[in-house]
Amino acid sequence: MSGALDRYIQAGEGISVEFKRCGSQPGQDTFETICSFANRQGGSVLLGVRDDGAVEGVPEVSALNIERNISNVTSNPNLFNVSPLVEFERLRDSEGRLVIRVWVPMGPSLYTFKGAVYDRVADADVRVKSDAQISSMVARKQSYYSERTVYPWVTESDLEMGLLDAVRDALRANDADHPWLSLSDEELLRAARLYGRDQLTGERGFNLAAVALLGKEDAILDVMPLYRTDAVLRRVETDRYDDRLVCRSNLVRAYDELVGFCEKWLPDSFVLDGGQRKSARDVIVRELVCNCLIHREFVSPHIARITIDGEGIRTRNASRALFAGPVTLETLDPTPKNPVIANFFTQMGRSEELGSGTRSLYRFSRLYTGRDPVLEDGDQFTAFVPVPLVMTAGVANEGGCFAEAGAMADGVGEIPRRNRTRAEVEAAVKDLLARYGSFPASAVAERVASVGERTVRRYLAAMVKEGRLVSAPRGRSTTYRAGNSDDSLGGDC
Template identity: 50%
Template sequence: MNATELAAVLKRGESISVEFKRCGVQPEADTFETVCSFNNRFGGSIFLGVLDDGTVEGIDRTQATAIERNLANVVGNPKLFSTAPAIETERIEFDDKLVIRVWVPAGPAVVGFKHVIYDRVADVDRRITSETQIAQMHIRKQNHFSEQHVYRYLKLSDFRLDLLPRVRKMAAAKTPGHPWAEMDDMELMRSADLYGMNYDTGEEGFNLAAVMLLGRDEVISRIAPAYRTDAIVRRENLDRYDDRLIVTTNLIEAQELVSDFAKRYLPDRFMLEGDRSVSPRDIIIRELVSNLMIHREFVSPYPAKFLILNDGIHTENASKAIFQGQLAITSFKPVSKNPFIAKFFRNIGLADELGSGMRNLYKYSKPYSGKNPVLDDGDIFEAFAPVRWVGETTTGSDTSAYDDPINDPINDPINDPINDPGHEDETVNDPSSENAKRVTVRERELLELIREDESITYRRAAQALTVSESTVKRTLQALQTAGLIARKGSKKNGTWHILT
């Protein structure tokens, strides 16, 4: 790296893969915490001799060799690091000052420093103590797809063979003349890569993908005991829920159950595509539910969630991520998390080619709600699709393509809880104010945390709410935009203030 490249890094600031550290005669302990977190995440660069704000202070040139030697000795010390992470160093001249860059690649194993495991989230080294979080880190380090794990003692009788006629019919409807229509049950399972050989171990049999797609409920519960999809509506009863559906059956029926549950509670609108009328709601539900079924990590103890809240639809599922942060439609590079399951869903018409789900969400979310979706990848993949409820108006969006509202079921007052005269949603503003805002459960919980501790960090809030730090950031931004809170002071040392 040269001075010009370093200047660009300094301008962008700290991130999930960049950390600035002041350095005296030797690196401080927090430098090695960052080495640990970079190894456990996606790798990154530590720049010694740079302050948090990107100002280059430089290091003492006479100490450069000693600093590099200290780095190598500490990283290689088995009493300090459970497994020695790989590092490389280089010296960079910048404005007559010396900066040492420490490059840390992502390692094949989860590493601990002084018996503590650290993970990198945004620009923070997070101390990991939860067994669930540690399990997610090990999953991320695996270099194989867990769906391919073979269970050699599974038999055809362990599967819902009664679903296969339906599978053949769906495949033929998607692709006339589909070869599955003429195959017997075992041939279909082999063709769909649900039965085969694990070439690492030499074992032959049905795999985890087969279990999740077609397994009997009791077989699924024994092989993947933590597997479930939790669908919740929470719009009126913010303390608990209005309705709930817990699904633990095979993915084919689970897709239908969760989709039907969502359609009961989400308003439907129609728009014209050429001369064809389509339902953005149904397309959005299809993409969100398909993602929950296809792209989750089934060996994780984290349950998948489909939440219908006052601001829209939120989904969460465990993921084996290669990227951390918000996904952008312009730079998104899709990677299949479960290629066998994804291929099966494509064959029966419940999914399209890789990457189409995100494109469809962006395409149909704007006409449905007037806003774009938000997708965050990481150990927990989170998706948010806004919803425009009855009585709300879109901002800056074209609604001229919608059908006549007389034929729109969302205008039926019988099915509209907002028209219930005995129901009042809790607000944090004066209801007469133009800025009155309905508060979601997560926002209300975050407001309570701020009341208790105005200096609360993203990390502590995420741990208290059992959500990701990106979710906390997005919720805080929403509260700021609504004029409910304000930030005073610096990014690292400031405090939050409630304005109501």
Template identity: 85%
Template sequence: MGPSLYTFKGAVYDRVADADVRVRSDAQITSMMARKQSYYSERTVYPWVTEEDLETDLLDAVRDALRANDADHPWLSLSDGELLRAARLYGRDQLTGERGFNLAAVALLGKEDTILDVMPLYRTDAVLRRVETDRYDDRLVCKSNLVRAYDELVVFCEKWLPDSFVLDGGQRKSARDVIVRELVCNCLIHREFISPHIARITIDREGIRTSNASRALFAGPVTLESLDPTPKNPIIANFFTQMGRSEELGSGTRNLYKFSRLYTGKDPVLEDGDRFTAFVPVPPVMASMVGSGGDREAAKGTERSGAVGGSRRSRTRAEVESAVDNLIARYGSFPASAVSEQVTSVGERTVRRYLSDMVKEGKLVCAPRGRSTTYRSGNSADSLGGDC
């Protein structure tokens, strides 16, 4: 590890643990250069950016957060321009000597057009993959500035993660809320904004995963024993700290370990390098709720339709319709296996028969897709029915 790029016979190499790894792509070389520089990209000044290019109306919400965190915060008495300068969002570029708003100001408060001009590849892609694992069940492509993006991403994650309360020092707390806050904060404020890598948040059957470009001096697993935090974007991190959305350097990792153990009894998996990746598992009860329909079908066996009496058929049909309503409300479309996971009193073959009846009645429409079939509401204007 060193401050320069190292080449041998025209090839660029990087040091990863005890190995010399050949770097081939331009994106990897760009990430290496950003990591090795002592200059923080967030300090890059763009003289053409003015206050009109920023969402200065967000400063009222920022002041509300400052006041809630510290009623006597010194920024509360400042004008908009003075606050931006106090937060070091306006200053002098160390390399060019020019004065103006820096990349941190654009990332924190910039309008979408301004962000696109400064950081063309900036966005955070949040997806839910539980039923449609080959595609997605829900998605949020967040291109807002960091102040807005924090709220949008926290709402998305809290919507799809179970809220299990835990006891911490005798106090009842939401482990989910702490974990979501730490993961979203890290994904937003500790990323390398000039990197071409897209930041991603994925919620699947096992847990929540994040991935973002990083500017780390060393690559490898991040544990409590090996924790040696280094600042990635000190200006942006300080802005979030003043708002009460983050704490001192290194506290996020400790909180993730602490509340992940309270949440599921398991440790998170964190790894830093040119990309920072994090994984926090969900509680076992949620994992079983979204488990494999094939495994559950094998456990309960195949049920013969002739063995079901009239009253039981009516009761089971009502259970299927209730499960269908829940899936449509949550996902919009669903496969038969998702209904079978919720209606455990009959086999998947019976569930498919009820779904076929609902298609004939016009309550559902189906869309064959390869070997699988998805269903959605028959009242949906953009739904196209078919023979299933």
């Protein structure tokens, strides 16, 4: 039995877990559970498991049709008043029987199935009829999702309406037949749930999500006075920073600005994923930036931060998690912080569905460096993804290793503040060759800070003349590798 499936079976049914037998199609009670999970705190429906936890499995030939049926029913406005988010994961027990996990996050709306409201109470789906109970559910959701807060004074003049053309371009690139493409500006904003009614006060207007996604700077400051994302590079000046971007733009603009900053300072190595050549860096940056922008608590005083250092890239942003602790593939049960904003980014093709993005981050981190990311949720969500050992940005040496000055790990990036002799320069060269196989002069100068780069180049030229090193022009720079003499400094990448 897989670790994830075993964890659900051992826990048993409860407020966020439901077992369902399933033949070729799911029964009506499956959709009642989906409705109740969306109305409460979210949960997982395990299709192919009996109430007592025994695994029966679902027919292999029916798996795709079951998933399509659930997607079609939850998207049908005649059955669900608002489409709840659903995501599928296929699990197997030790005997290979297939179980379909239907993951349903808590949603921002009050959901109904066939006109009825369902809530989750312990391990049961309860049909709610009392107006008082329904009002309580609305109040709970209203206070939980700050992105839904309505600001009646915000008008179209407070938004960068011109950005909607760029939004449409992204929609078209992601789906040429996207239904939003045929809508007017006003219709698109309503379809994206950026304009609505406060369910408690009855006031109508643009909500916080609209200001966060498209707002002009003055409107953002009025609604979210502490909003900003601070991106810094710390490799040489570890106590301060080597480069910095303070981003106060709306989310549509901030995405491009922050992705550009991260791509500028992270090495770009291509990997094979399913036989296709992809940029691991681009996938990782996209996921981390998206998470930092769209899964944050906007009314929190904590500033969101993205830090690139000699070990990797780190993000930190205010969160509002139902469950705190490490986020791993085995414990993955994400809850959307801002489903309206997240859906807007998903429609534009800038982010994946909830859960899929985390799995993609794990997969490409392993392809990038062979190591897992470190993710943890709580009052703040933190993420760390390591990067390859590097020396010169975007340049691969003859051994295929990527390198960038100042980005060495395990203490290579530390800069001693004392003069060094030629013997110390040679020691630095030996270590660089042992680690990377080749290097530029600037990498030695970074390690021997008080010896200027011109002096370093003279030492290196002497070593080339002695046959201890071989120089190789690389565009505007020169890299050095071990020579063939008996006194070669040697080293493998």
